[in-house]
Structure formats: structure tokens, C-alpha cells
Amino acid sequence: MLKRKKPETQLQADVRHILMCTLGAFIIAFNLNTFVNTGGLFPGGFAGVALLIIRGLAKYAGIHLSYSIIYIPINLIPVWIGWKYIGKRFTLFSLYVIVLSSLLTDFMPKITVTYDVFLIALFGGIVNGTVISICLYANACTGGTDFISMYFSAQKGVDAWNYIFAGNVVVLTLAGLMFGWDKPLYSIVYQFCTTQVIHTFFRRYNSQTLMIISEKSEEIYEVIRLLTHHDGTLFKGIGMYQKKERRMILSVVSSDEVSRLLARIQEIDPNAFINIWKTEQLVGNFHRRDID
Template sequence: MMRNWGKRDIVSIACVVLGSLLLALNIQSFVGTGGLFPGGFTGLTVLIQRSFLKFGGIEIPYSLVNFALNAFPAYIGYKTVGKKFTMYSIAVILLSGMFVEIIPPITITEDILLVTVFGGILQGIALGVTLRGNASTGGTDFISMWISQKTKQPAWNYILGMNAVMLAVAGYLFGWEAALYSIIFQFCSTQIVNYVHVRFKRMTLFIVTRSPDLVIEEIHSSTHHGVTRLEGIGTYYGEPRTVLYTVVETANVKGLVNRIHELDPTCFINVSKSEAIEGRFYQRPIE
């Protein structure tokens, strides 16, 4: 048990460091080159920085603003989402701020469309890496995770809508072209996150098997989900068959299917996407 926890923590720390570095690189390259505004509190930090510089001639550190903005959401996340999740997220906030101060501005390309699309993709990858490490970039990510836990559905598209208010302010202050390109940037980022982050996505499994007891035990032990058992007759050979029905998290599907095939090489499994479910469903808690 301790070794499993150790491995999980090592993966989380590696994802926190890598995700923070990618976020900082994106800010100092694509975001800076295109004058874009990322989503969430990262974008709000950039907006405040540029506002102080344009209207007051004051250059304030990225890390200082970002830390101040995230203080209260981090407290809320600690109380409602998960303690370990919040601590790792705070580490992302601290590290990304430190990396932004260390990494010099980088211009990869000045083509605004390329900057927007690939910047959004890199942002989505960075967010996906941090989420894989049981962390986030803070701010609106805490809100998104809280909504996801309450609704049992991915909430990243809701956050995209919330960012529209910030972009409206940015467009008014700095020009609508940058704000409109930032919408494309955030859309690309959101789609990448939706693709790589599967925690709140579910799949339905219909399993036709000759070894139902072994398969049921495996599903119970590896996923903690229940199973509905139906007895039937295979019409091709007229032999008795058991049909098992269950819904599991998408992340569990590949390993579970492989294990079921080991237990019953002749089984037939139909895997389909579950758009929505109602009723009790075990969700592994965020730590």
C-alpha cells in the first residue's frame, strides 16, 4: 500500500513540475507574442499586469498578482474539493509563477493564427498534465472541479463561458482583435482538456460471459462499481449465457476489459459511451 502511494505521489510531483513549466513557457512565448489572454486566473493575472503597465506605467511581477488572486480560491478548494489536490495546485501556482519570472520572452512565430491555435493546444496540454497529477492551475479550476463533483459532469465548457466576461473587459481596454483571438485560444485549450481529462466521463459495458462470478468479482474489486446480472440463451448455439451490465469511469475501461478477457477469453464485450446517468454511482474522491 505504501509503495502504491509513493508511486502515485512521484507521478503527481512530476506532473506538477512539468505542467508548471509548460504553463510558464506558453505565457512567455505564444501568450506574450500574440498579446493573448489565457483563461481563468492566469488570464486575469495577465490582464491586471497589462492594465497597470498601460494606464499607470507600473510593471508588477506575474507571480505576485497570481498568488494574491489564488489565495481565497485555494482556501475554498482545500475545504470543499480535496486537501492533497489543493496542495498540489498551490505548488503549480508557485512553480509556474517562479518559472515565468525566470524564463525570458520567446518568439517562436509572429503569425497570430499559429500563435493562437498552438498556444491554445499547449495550454490544454499543460492543464491536462497538471490534472493527471491530481492538481490544477488554481483559480477557476477549483470552481470547475467543484462544479464537476456536484454535477458528475465535465465543467470545462462552463468555465469557457465564465471567461467571456474577462475577455469582454480585455477587448474594451486593449482592442477586440486580441480578445477575439483569445476566444479561439481558450476554445482550443478547452477541447484538449476535455479530451485528455476523463475523470467525469463514463462508459457502459455489456459483457456476455461463461464465467460471470469471476468477472463480477473483478469489477467489484478493481472499480468498486455494482453489476446487474441477466441470464439468457445464446441463439446461435442455444447455450446458456450470462449478460453483465455495468457503468464505469472511462479511465478504468482499458484495464478492466483486458482483465476480463484474461478471465474469460471467449467473452463478448460491448463498450459504449454514457452521455448521462441518474442514480447512485461511486466516484473516487479527490484527495
């Protein structure tokens, strides 16, 4: 029988999430001041929109505004979307990240690590993707288009990150027309690195199909049910080589559950034959964990 560890209380989870969100907010501000502003880049989403407005007003109107004055108000509509469609606790954590990171960006010292714009785009994008992943694991997001992507991922089961990346081209085009094309082109590198890091580290809303051939199918199904709350389908067939009856379990689980599940399956049956492939689209009843 699979033993369950003592579940984390809601208070413990909230404290852990707040600490992660606080760390994320500091990293966001550091990244903006150290890489983005030094390189004159335009990050994706509403952060890029905010910087486009700030730099445009400074260049063409001589008006100098702080980052928080622009970034917090333009996030009000995405925050409303999050509150109504995604989850109240998720939205509150995200709002905390938005406000704290904005204020820290205004008040934290600006540190220059390098003036090489390519290195800035590369490492800045990696840092940005990492901190977005941290916030997502902390049941929060960094604001703006993250809410939109989370909405489509959680409610529709659609991976929207690449579409958000494509939408950022509009902001980069405006930035190129206003400030020249070199920094917007480097910003594409920054945004691409961000997207790839998120795809690598945060896979909750991606799904994979498991095909498991084992003589201990009942025990393996119990593990799948307890660990993932997903069902499985049992198929019976004949092994072509030995002409013996074989049992195969077919189950679809979230990608971030696969590693833990495989470890438990191999404990039960080291000789189990397991085939895993990426699930591009799901139609039908599939258990998705609540964001809150």
C-alpha cells in the same frame, strides 16, 4: 484469480506528484512567455484575468506589475475552496503549481517561436490543455477556475469544462473593449483547443456504461470489482439466433478505467460481446475515487 501489483506507497505517490507538478509549472511558464505573451492572448480562467489586469494597468495607468503579484493573490479564494471542499493534499499540490509557475513566468526568459497569431493560439492552446491534464493526473490543478471545475466534477459528477469556457467570454469581451477584438478572438481558438485536449486526455470524471455478454460472467464481474470498485448487474436472457441462454453484465465505470478493463475482460473471454456507450448523467450510488 486476478493478481494485484504491489500498491504504491503514499510517499512514492507524493514524490511522483511533486515531480509532475514541477514539470507542469515549467511548461506553464514556458507557454505563457513563449506563446501567450508573444501573441498577446488571454488564456482562460484566472490567468486571463491576471493578464487583463496587468495589461490594463500598463496601458491606462502606466503601472507595470509582475505576473506573480497578481496571479497568486487572486487564487487565494479558489485555494480556500479547494482546501475545504476538494482535498488538502490536492490543494497543497495545486498551491505549489500556482506559486512556482507564477515565479517562473516572471523570471524565465521569453522565447519567440513564431509571430503567427493563429499558430500561437493553436499550439499554445494544445500545450495549455496538455499541462493542465498533467497536473490533474498529478493530483493538482493550475489554479483559478480549475478548482471550481474540479469541485463540480468530483462532488457533483458534472462536467464543468464547457461552462468554464463559456464564462471566459466575459474576460474576452472586456479584453476586446480595452485592446481591440483581434487578440480576444484568437484567444477563443486558444481556449477551445485547451478544452478539447483536456477532454481527450483527462476523463476520470466521465463515465461509460458497459454491456458485456459472456459465458464467464462471474470471472468478469470479479475483474470489474477488483479493478474499478464498481458493482454490476447480471441479466439472464435467450439469444434469439441460437435460442441459448445468455448472461449479460451491466456496469458503469469511469472512462479512464475502460481500456485497462477491456484488456482484462478479453483475456478472460476473447469471445465476449461488449457494448460501450457514454453515460451522460448518473443518479444514485456510484463509487467515485477520492481526489486525495
